[in-house]
Structure formats: C-alpha cells, structure tokens
Amino acid sequence: MSSVTFSPLYRQIRDRLVHSLQSGEWRPGEAIPSELELAARYGVSQGTVRKAIDALAAENLLVRRQGRGTFVASHHEARAQFRFLRLRPDEGEARQPTSRFLDCRRLRAPVEIARALELKAGDSVVTIRRLLEFDGVPTVLEEIWLPGAPFRGLSAERLTAYSGPLYALLETEFGTRMIRASERLRAVAAGEGEAVALGVQTGTPLLLVDRVSQTYGDKPVEVRRGWYLTRDHHYFNELS
Amino acid sequence: MSSVTFSPLYRQIRDRLVHSLQSGEWRPGEAIPSELELAARYGVSQGTVRKAIDALAAENLLVRRQGRGTFVASHHEARAQFRFLRLRPDEGEARQPTSRFLDCRRLRAPVEIARALELKAGDSVVTIRRLLEFDGVPTVLEEIWLPGAPFRGLSAERLTAYSGPLYALLETEFGTRMIRASERLRAVAAGEGEAVALGVQTGTPLLLVDRVSQTYGDKPVEVRRGWYLTRDHHYFNELS
DNA sequence: TAGTGGTCTAGACCACATA
C-alpha cells in the first residue's frame, strides 16, 4: 500500500463510527454499543476500537462515561452549553442567556452566503435575527444563515416556542448536529441598527464575530454574524 | 487508596516527565530518551510510557517525530509561531510580524499585576511596550509584564538585538517556557496613546486582548495587554 | 541496517455505575 494512502485500522474504524453517527444509527444522547460489541462487529481487537473512540471523544463527537458506556454528544447537555458561546461575564459565573427572536425569513441566498454554505447562488436559505440577553441585558445581536433544504420546517413560531440553545433545537428537530466552527473576530463601531438593538450609542465599539459552523464530514451548514457588547462581558479563549 | 487520590501509573509517569522538563534535564528542541529507555528507567511497560508521552504531546509540551524520536517543544520551531498570536490577515497567508520595542523598564509591581503574577505587592517587575508591524503596517500595540526575578538580565538592548519571537528569547535566554495562556477579548475605543502608536484616529474601535501566560506547573509568568487593529486582520479561533 | 515511534493484539485486572 502506498504511503500516501496508508490509513491505520483504528482510523478506518473511526470513519465507520462517524458514518454511523451521520446516518443516525445512534442519536445524540444515546449510548453506542460497548467496545467489545464493536470489536466483534468490525472484527478487530478491543484496543483498536478503543483508540478509534478515543479520537472521537477528543473531537467531542462522543462522550465516555466510566461504568456506563459511551454516548453520542448532544447540545442538550450542560457541558456543551458554553462550547460555542465564548462570552463570559467579567464578574461572577457564566449564565445561560435568553434569546429574543426578531426575525425569521426565507429568501434566495446572497452570493457571499451561498459561497460559504457551498450552495448554488439563488438556492433557498433561512435567515434569523435574534438578541441574546444576560439577566435581561441585551448583549449579543446575531444574524444567522442556514441552508433552506435541511431546515424546511423552521419558522418564527417554532423558534419562539423553544427556550433552549438553538443548536439543541436544530439537532433534535432537524437532525443536523453542529460539531465544529471557526470564528473571525474584529472590533467595529456600532451602526444604527446594532446600536438600537443593544441599547447603546451609535459608534460604540462592538466585538464582531463571524462564524462558519460545520456538521459531519466538514460540511458547512451555518453562517453567523454576531455583534457582542463587551461592556460587562468578554470573549474567553484558551491558548495551548 | 481513596478514590480522590487515585492517579494511574501513566499519569505519575507524565508528572515525572514534566518534572524533568521543568528542571531542564532535557532542553527545548532536544530529544528525550526513547520510550524503551524511559520504560526501563521508570520500571513500567513501554505502553505506559507511551500513554504518558501521548498526553504531553496533546498538551504541546512534547513533539513526536516518527523514526526520529520525541522532542521537547520549542518556541523556535515554525509550527509554534502562530500558536500564541491568533491575528491573521483577511487576505493572503499569515506572515511573521516585526517588533519595534518602545520601552523596557523595571519597577515595583502595581497591585493588579502583582496579583495576576502571584507576587507580593512591591516586588520587582519588568514591563515592555512594543509595536508589531505586518509588512511595515503597525497593527498591534502591546504592554507586557514579567516578574523581575526570573528575567534579571532582560533589557532594551537585549530585546532590540533579537529578531525572533519574544517567547523564543525568553525560553533560550532565561529558561522560562510559556506553555499555556488564557485570553480575554473586548472591543474598545482607541485612546490617545494607542491611536498615535497605531496611526489611527482616537476612538477607532480596537480589539483589546488581555492575556495571562503560564509555565510548567500552571505558574503565571506573564501578563500582557494588546491593542489589535482589525482593519485588515482578524483574530482567528476554532471551536470544537 | 539499526533504532525510533506507530499499530495491533490478547489477556489480566481495576474503577465505577447500576440493578
């Protein structure tokens, strides 16, 4: 086998596990089969399955729980709540924001959005605008873009009826799980619209956060732009 | 052994390896002994040493190179250059900035700095101000605070004579290696000083980055505040 | 060719959760 093609067994097992996750064979929050069962199924040793699962646990696709089993990660779990929202209060514990939905429309994808979501120009997309409030204080204004097809039933009513994290809703109701995202941050001056929404003066410095999220297979399925008011909060990041 | 105290063998080996790194037994860039040698030294199997090394490689303290050996990570390596500088150009490849040192003074630690560095109020500290330029464009203004004792010989001349990354100099000349850092980001308006240094108008939105860096044993050894001009650059972050 | 890390296996035993 040529060296550029070489892929160790545990990597192949990892990929088959991802395929099972992607196909919905095991759903978020559920346990996957035990290591010994999987070893038997794939005809490899337990150690090889273990290494494959270790890799997926490191990627946060699976969660190991000693004595209980290995579970498919879910945005409904408490530990996942702050993985994709890095804003923290300057003082005190991080708290769950409440979201106020301002808008939810379907339209044809603008060129920029289409490119980021790997759609054809003119394909249908859903756009959402919302305001996140911490303890009643408007702190983040967000503009979200999703491909229309996988989120056909998404509407303002559906969003308003739900109180948890958006990604949890998308995971449960539409079977699309966000597993990774990349963000680009900038400092900008608040425009008219942002200023009104966040209750600050035009020109106030805001943290602009552009995000592209991906699901299984590195497929981009969300584009998001957020304006963060960092008067009493900050964006937290660990470098290692 | 009570469950709160339980520490697996590979974890103990990991800690002994860290101790050897901290004591300078193996220096940045050098190879550590082979897995079999270490297994013999510690009286455990190769597999256990392997797991300990895997953990340290995941923490970026060691770097594995198949066929060659395992090496102590160093800030002199190309792969480390952008681990602690997350600013990237909006267009094109990331390039190494040049730094212009504005100031380097020794003084008694202000209360805030002393607390962050776990010093006694009044202990000696070194403070550095510098400007990072990308392709000649001033883009980051930084104010750095280091404890005085470990960096006794640090001076403006020493800094100016050196052209590489600051952490590489601190590692080589003073034996202190930064291994981890946490950052807090905010958007702020440029004050008089920042505006002049960066060549922008007062009030221009800037990305304010506050960092605390740690060396072995989670000991904080650097406090840094940076003002990032995000006109043509952005702060990049991966969420997973 | 020798030495290094990388993969894979088989088996024993430990820690933890649940019934």
Next chain:
DNA sequence: ATGTGGTCTAGACCACTAG
C-alpha cells in the same frame, strides 16, 4: 453481581529516518 469503560502488560510487526 454484572457490565461498562480504564489501566497495564508483553510481544509481534509496520512505517519512517538516518547513517
């Protein structure tokens, strides 16, 4: 008591690097 993941071992063989 049972079943799960977690640890540890010993040994065989593969992939890669360097002399």
